[in-house]
Amino acid sequence: MIRELSILIPAYNLCCVDLVRTLAGQVAALAINYEIIVADDGSTSIEAKTANRAINLISCCRYWERPINVGRAAIRNALARESRFSHLLFIDGDMTVIRPDFIEAYLRVGDNDVVDGGVKVCGDSNALRHNLRFRYEKAKEHLHTAERRQASPYSDFHTANFLVRRDIMIAHGFDERFSRYGYEDVAFGKEMKRHGITILHIDNPLGFSSFESNKEFVGKTDESLMTLVDFADELQGFSRLLDLAIRLRRLHLSAFIVAFHKLFGSSIRRNLCGNKPRLALFNIYKTGKLFYLYK
Numbered sequence: 001m002i003r004e005l006s007i008l009i010p011a012y013n014l015c016c017v018d019l020v021r022t023l024a025g026q027v028a029a030l031a032i033n034y035e036i037i038v039a040d041d042g043s044t045s046i047e048a049k050t051a052n053r054a055i056n057l058i059s060c061c062r063y064w065e066r067p068i069n070v071g072r073a074a075i076r077n078a079l080a081r082e083s084r085f086s087h088l089l090f091i092d093g094d095m096t097v098i099r100p101d102f103i104e105a106y107l108r109v110g111d112n113d114v115v116d117g118g119v120k121v122c123g124d125s126n127a128l129r130h131n132l133r134f135r136y137e138k139a140k141e142h143l144h145t146a147e148r149r150q151a152s153p154y155s156d157f158h159t160a161n162f163l164v165r166r167d168i169m170i171a172h173g174f175d176e177r178f179s180r181y182g183y184e185d186v187a188f189g190k191e192m193k194r195h196g197i198t199i200l201h202i203d204n205p206l207g208f209s210s211f212e213s214n215k216e217f218v219g220k221t222d223e224s225l226m227t228l229v230d231f232a233d234e235l236q237g238f239s240r241l242l243d244l245a246i247r248l249r250r251l252h253l254s255a256f257i258v259a260f261h262k263l264f265g266s267s268i269r270r271n272l273c274g275n276k277p278r279l280a281l282f283n284i285y286k287t288g289k290l291f292y293l294y295k
Helices: 017-028 046-057 072-082 102-109 132-144 146-151 166-171 184-194 214-230 240-250 254-273 280-293
Strands: 004-011 033-041 061-066 087-091 114-116 119-121 161-165 199-201 206-208
Touching (some): 004 017, 004 072, 017 046, 017 102, 033 072, 072 087, 072 166, 087 166, 132 146, 132 214, 214 280, 240 254, 240 280
Parallel strands (some): 004 033, 004 087, 033 061, 114 199, 119 206
């Protein structure tokens, strides 16, 4: 059983007070040493930063304000270096605790290298029926059970909710070349496999209930595709979308897909950013955009 824990939460323009209070309530009831650190990654929202300062008033908790945004990989590495205890629990700041024994479930797993607890998509399907991110995540949810993730433990690793030994994180942290949005988790999974570090997937999810606007989500998708292209040679075999693109290229379909994207990509993007996006177009858009960028 794990006896000490640093809970580490990167945040950008997010209020994490309720999340920290819930986590603190769970971990304080357990006989372990702990700390909770929220690292603000150069937020631009004065409202979020002001609200988060209340975290400093919670026992064993700290709000660490950083003036410059360094990105998703670098902020997690900084949190690891700032931590004090032997095991690190990384939680994204927009997650929600949905299990009363969330912390205890991780402690019961014991001293594994890396443990991925997964996420559960939460929200009213009717109220969110026109939100592209919600519909996309909900459609993929059946692929992210612990059993399915364990079948491909390295390529199905995600950063929203995972436990890692501190010594592993310090020695094999996130690749800080991944400064734009996306794929730092994929690169981390590859690094774990390369060094023979095990990733265990369990059913201990956090709730995913914060969904950006359609325009913001499509913008993030565009940014992640640029990241994927930048690191394509390194991520082969670890990205299903990239592997699909390579197979289609071998079938000599590149020119057709690029031509299709040039003709229809803008109109498809307008639909996806609009009030009634068609989910079926999203994968078509991603594939076309990837081929357009990946030359």
